[in-house]
Amino acid sequence: MTRTSQVVVIGGGQSGLAAGYHLRRLGVDFVILDAQTTAGGAWQRTWDSLHLFSPAAYSSLPGRLMPPQAGATYPDAQHVVEYLADYEKRYELPLERPVRVLGVHRDGPFLRVETDSGTWRTRAVISATGTWWRPFLPAIRGRDVFGGxxxxxxxxxxxxxxxxxxxxxxxxxxxxxxxxxxxxxxxxxxxxxxxxxxxLADDIDGRALFDAATARRRALDAGRTDTGGVASLGxxxxxxxxxxxxxxxxxxxxxxxxxxxxxxxxxxxxxxxxxxxxxxCTGFRPALSHLSPLQLRGPRGHIATLGTRAADEPRLHLLGYGDWTGPASATLIGVGRPAREAAREIADLLQ
Missing domain, CATH: 3.50.50.60 (FAD/NAD(P)-binding domain)
Incomplete structure (x- = not known):
């Protein structure tokens, strides 16, 4: 069975929800496909002691402040999961889960999204799968002989x-x-x-990091000297x-x-x-295998983008993978602005 939607958002974590918020405000028909069984994205999978770098009010998605967590200046991961679950219900975002996207294909004027539960035809796709699902392990001698x-x-x-x-x-x-x-x-x-x-200095938290990332992007966009962003701080x-x-x-x-x-x-x-x-603890890479049929990835694995839009496929936007898809876009507070820009560009495309 083939179903249709003007926009298909792939991924129901923080980036997918931010995209859904802005698409809804613009009156665009969309669906969010999430491979997880419950709300919360990758925050469901983190280690037990993990806390945010920023207070709740500075860790919010568009439209809805994260409430503070009792007894904690910096909320823990479970608090974030509960916030995301409340967010998708509050805005009645159309999520379908668990749905695993197998591939995105060109299909004339449409994009065809193949999943493990059917096919979608759509005018535009927002890929918001993040990086958590693709851990990176460095090549090092002896990995196969270590006995522990x-x-x-x-x-x-x-x-x-x-x-x-x-x-x-x-x-x-x-x-x-x-x-x-x-x-x-x-x-x-x-x-x-x-x-x-x-x-970093002990008094620096996520608020300062977001400001540094934003200032760097503005400087680069204006042709000014690279400020170094977050990396310049530590x-x-x-x-x-x-x-x-x-x-x-x-x-x-x-x-x-x-x-x-x-x-x-x-x-x-x-x-x-x-x-x-x-x-x-060697980082992650963007989880983009579902976009392989589009043949857009460059030699380093990234897809060239103009803002959030894929440079060689204007019907595709990438959201939440790091600074190359928007300053601090892999953070709760940072994803709102690029999500808004992606939604606006897609709304214009659909006219």
Whole structure:
């Protein structure tokens, strides 16, 4: 069976919901297809201790402030899940789940969206699948010989799973620092980073990061000197657990090792560290396999965009994958503006 909608939004997390909000305000017919069984997007899958970088009021989608969480300046992931579930109900967004999109194809004046539960014909597609579903693991010698447990950020849940073990956390970004801080008290921890960790000033949170990302995009758009954006401030937001572990001397980073061995890891000088588990906090890549039939991806895997619109397919918009689809667009507060721009462009296309 083939169904029709003016716009198909792929992904029911924060970016898909923001797109739906603006499409509804413009009176556009749309549907949101979500592969998950319940509301909340990737926030349902995070580790237990994860909290936002910003207060609730600065972590909101368009039209609806996130309510504060009792007893917490920075809300936890479950609070975000509850907020997103309320958001989609409040605006009566037309979600269908679980629906997994298999591929988007050109079909004359339409795009054809093939799913595991049927086909959709549409005039435009917004891809809002994010990155969480595509963890990145670096190529490193010995990955197949290490005898312990290996997992990615996306699979980590709680320090109780590793109590008393020798654990190596790899990665000098926010997830690496937060998970290392989580494990620093009850494990024999080695924190391995590509370069010395760069902590942001203790008083900087997500509000300042959003402002920095926005200022950088405006400067680039105006042809001015690149401000450096968030990267110019540092790599790690010093949230409370990270500050505590750092100040107690529990977050001491080691250089990146060169290979894995059966019982652990080895550095270039032959030094070794034994390990029961390695947690790879090495980031994510955009989850774009459903767009492969359109043959739009460049040599680095990104699709060239003009704003949120695919440069070589004007019926396709990409939302929430990072700064290349809008400044801070992978954040709750940052996705609102590019979502509005995408919805407006699509409304104009449909006229």
């Amino acid at each position: 447990r290996q997992l990615h950020t996306a699979e980590y849940r709680s320090p109780q799973d590793f109590a008393g073990q020798r654990v190596i956390v790899v990665g000098g970004g926010n997830s690496g620092a937060q998970i290392a801080a989580d494990l620093a008290h009850d494990t024999e921890l080695t924190w391995s980073t590509q370069r010395p960790p760069r902590f 790599d790690i937001v010093a949230v409370a657990p990270v500050r505590e572990a750092r100040d107690r001397g529990l977050l001491k980073a080691s250089p990146m090792f060169t290979r894995l061995v059966p019982g652990g890891v080895e550095w270039a000088d032959g030094t070794r560290a034994e390990a029961d588990a390695i947690i790879w």
